[in-house]
Amino acid sequence: MAKVPDLTTLPGDDHSVDIFPSSKKSFYTTSYHSLGETCVDKLMSRSTSETSKTSKLTFKESLVLVSANGKTLKKRRLSFNQPISDDDLEAIAYDLEEEPIKPRSASRLLQSNVSYTYKRIIQKEFALNDPLHQSIIQDPTSQYLKATSLTDQDQEVKFDMGAYISTKEDSKFPVTLRISKTHLFVSAQEEDGPVLLKEMPETPKTITGSDTNLIFFWESHSDMNYFTSAAHPELLIATKEDSVVHMARGLPSMTEFQIS
Numbered sequence: 001m002a003k004v005p006d007l008t009t010l011p012g013d014d015h016s017v018d019i020f021p022s023s024k025k026s027f028y029t030t031s032y033h034s035l036g037e038t039c040v041d042k043l044m045s046r047s048t049s050e051t052s053k054t055s056k057l058t059f060k061e062s063l064v065l066v067s068a069n070g071k072t073l074k075k076r077r078l079s080f081n082q083p084i085s086d087d088d089l090e091a092i093a094y095d096l097e098e099e100p101i102k103p104r105s106a107s108r109l110l111q112s113n114v115s116y117t118y119k120r121i122i123q124k125e126f127a128l129n130d131p132l133h134q135s136i137i138q139d140p141t142s143q144y145l146k147a148t149s150l151t152d153q154d155q156e157v158k159f160d161m162g163a164y165i166s167t168k169e170d171s172k173f174p175v176t177l178r179i180s181k182t183h184l185f186v187s188a189q190e191e192d193g194p195v196l197l198k199e200m201p202e203t204p205k206t207i208t209g210s211d212t213n214l215i216f217f218w219e220s221h222s223d224m225n226y227f228t229s230a231a232h233p234e235l236l237i238a239t240k241e242d243s244v245v246h247m248a249r250g251l252p253s254m255t256e257f258q259i260s
Contacts, residue, residue, distance in 0.1 A: 114230075116164040116174050116207040116215050123161040125180045127153075128225075128257040130239040138179075139244065144194045145186070147239035159186075162203060164215065172217040174230060178203070186237070187213045188229035194244040195237060224256040 128136050134147040135156035150156055158180040166174055177186040179197065187198040198214065207215055215230035216237065227237040229247060238253035239245055248255065 114208070114212070115167045116212070116230075117166075118203060118205045118207075119163045119165060121160055122163045122175070123159075123259070125158040125160065127156050127158060127260045129260060130254050130258075131256055132239075132241060132254070134239060134241070136239075136245060138197075142244075143197055145197070145245040146243070147245055148242050161218070164207065173219070174215045175218045175227075176204075176207075176214050177216065177227070185214050186216070188216070188231055188235065188237075188247055189213070190232070191235055191247055191249065194246045223258055225259055226255055227257070 130147055132147075133149070135150045135153065136145050136147055137150070137155050138144075138157055139146040145157065160178045160180050162176040162178065164174040164176065166172075178184065179186075183200050183202065184197040185200055187196040189196060200214075204211065204214070212231040213229070216227040217230060219226045219228070229235045229237075232247065234249055235247040236249070236255040237245060237257075238248035238250075238255045240253055246253070
């Protein structure tokens, strides 16, 4: 194989020869000229123009803006041809994180727009018993309902169940639970909060808005019954051992009841 010669040494000579003597001009120019102000202004103007064009990009799907450190800054759906705003660009640059949308709040907003109309009483003077065979009584020391074991069944609370129909098309069965021979209706509260007894002047013919706490979606599977709050769709009427009746998502609370 041919050997590449050393360009700085001539063949057969022991002395190195400079093939780029200092007296010769370099092949490359070494003179530089500073950019004039006019040129700089043009570059600045072009940069600004390109930034402006960037802010006019449009999207046809949901827009999610994420900063360099991975934070979700904005998450919203844009209509067709809606431009990214200057605020969106500022959020990317400065990590201006927005408060996330809360599903629970959105669900309550939807529920508040639903109206429930009274039809009739479908069950009268029945009792509720949980999987521990506890009965529901009115706690004599408070205004709450309580689950406890009874030897005298005359102390247990009897309920009437009223059927309603809603303006929303679904397969759920909305009902109210009223203590028999009274105007006291079971009212749902926040998670782990005890259910309240709300006194109404009469059986409400229409329920909407803040009174939606009175509505429960009744489901029956085999011999077990479940009552899910219309106002808090993730919560059900629940019990624990020798404790007040409250609202819960499930275990360790018990959300199943037998009707007797």
